[in-house]
Amino acid sequence: MFQRIVTTAVATLILGGAAAAQTAVPFALDWKFEGPAAPYFLSIDNGHFTEAGLEVEITEGNGSLDAIPKVATGAFPVGFADINSLMRFLDQNPGAPVTAVMMIYDKPPFAVVGRKSLGVETPADLTGKTLGAPPPDGAWAQFPIFAAENGLDMDQITVEPVGFPVREPMLADGQVQAITGFSFTSTLNTERLGVPADDISVMLMADYGVALYGNAIIVNTAWAEANPELLTGFLGAVADGWKDAIANPEAAVQALLDRNPAADPGLEQRRLQLAIDANVLTPWVREHGMGNIDPVRMATAIEQTKSVYTFAGTPDAALYFDPKYLPTDGSLMLQ
Numbered sequence: 001m002f003q004r005i006v007t008t009a010v011a012t013l014i015l016g017g018a019a020a021a022q023t024a025v026p027f028a029l030d031w032k033f034e035g036p037a038a039p040y041f042l043s044i045d046n047g048h049f050t051e052a053g054l055e056v057e058i059t060e061g062n063g064s065l066d067a068i069p070k071v072a073t074g075a076f077p078v079g080f081a082d083i084n085s086l087m088r089f090l091d092q093n094p095g096a097p098v099t100a101v102m103m104i105y106d107k108p109p110f111a112v113v114g115r116k117s118l119g120v121e122t123p124a125d126l127t128g129k130t131l132g133a134p135p136p137d138g139a140w141a142q143f144p145i146f147a148a149e150n151g152l153d154m155d156q157i158t159v160e161p162v163g164f165p166v167r168e169p170m171l172a173d174g175q176v177q178a179i180t181g182f183s184f185t186s187t188l189n190t191e192r193l194g195v196p197a198d199d200i201s202v203m204l205m206a207d208y209g210v211a212l213y214g215n216a217i218i219v220n221t222a223w224a225e226a227n228p229e230l231l232t233g234f235l236g237a238v239a240d241g242w243k244d245a246i247a248n249p250e251a252a253v254q255a256l257l258d259r260n261p262a263a264d265p266g267l268e269q270r271r272l273q274l275a276i277d278a279n280v281l282t283p284w285v286r287e288h289g290m291g292n293i294d295p296v297r298m299a300t301a302i303e304q305t306k307s308v309y310t311f312a313g314t315p316d317a318a319l320y321f322d323p324k325y326l327p328t329d330g331s332l333m334l335q
Contacts, residue, residue: 022053023230026077027040027057027079028059030066030081031062031182031185032060034263034268035256035275037060038245038252038256039242043241044056046241048244052234053230056234059076062164063164064082067080067081068086077224077227078218078220082138083213086100087315091311094312097220098219099218105213106282106290108205110205110212111181112126113180113190115199116200118174126152126157129176130175131180132171132179133180134181139205148307149209160176162176168192171190172194183274183278187202188271192264192267219325224325236327236329246281290334
């Protein structure tokens with residue numbers, strides 16, 4: 001019933017959005033209200049969405065495999081999810097009305113986080129160990145590529161399916177020797193549980209041969225086709241929020257704390273800064289601006305995915321990423 005109600009609301013936006021002063025646009029995150037989500041709240045607080053004629057309400061999620069169906073069904077017109085999970089979703093659900101339109105994590109935060117005291121510092125150390133991996137986790141979805149690129153035998157690694165809430169606690173308690181997760185999430189969460197920083201090993205998959213993109217803004221394609229100007233305005237406001245967060249991370253985290261008062265300000269500012277430095281403000285983005293992708297790199301990413309995943313259909317980058325809604329006024333340059 002809930003899905004039908006929300007889908008009807010989105011259909012109403014398609015038909016009547018132009019007549020309203022501010023168009024309501026629900027935005028589905030892939031994860032909780034943590035540091036890397038702060039720029040979107042800053043876009044609200046600093047008026048960027050309002051200037052684009054939008055009233056944006058942000059909802060937390062439970063992984064990319066949670067966010068993608070929300071957008072594909074029309075429950076949310078826009079969301080935030082891992083483009084690699086989107087590729088597989090579209091292969092398994094051909095014709096689903098969802099695609100990526102703005103790359104955020106030019107360098108993905110997929111990581112294997114281990115404990116040095118439990119014998120995990122390098123990829124080879126995972127052999128004979130137990131790896132905690134939540135099934136909907138975007139990092140776990142790419143782990144077979146990481147394993148293949150580093151010559152690991154998956155049969156020699158015990159994989160323990162775990163829920164997100166117990167992932168870092170199990171690592172901190174020594175029930176598993178390593179976990180998959182986003183680097184800025186799992187690392188700091190493990191520290192917060194009392195594990196010393198110098199006991200934590202962080203293997204960012206992008207540094208170990210995984211040539212993939214990360215999370216992107218995704219959109220319901222029917223909504224996008226009916227509201228191209230609104231979508232371009234939304235993407236411009238997202239870029240402005242990230243620019244504001246880069247210039248003033250403390251203000252960005254305050255915007256987050258207004259929605260999640262239980263968050264640790266220092267921890268979330270560190271988490272946001274890690275995302276900015278390692279995943280968002282990459283050398284490519286500094287040169288070319290935020291949001292678009294390199295077609296050659298995307299082709300490599302698809303080939304790498306094919307090495308560990310058998311596509312039912314013919315993979316096509318045009319199905320997974322559509323840059324036509326990106327602003328062309330220079331506003332995507334972050335510096």
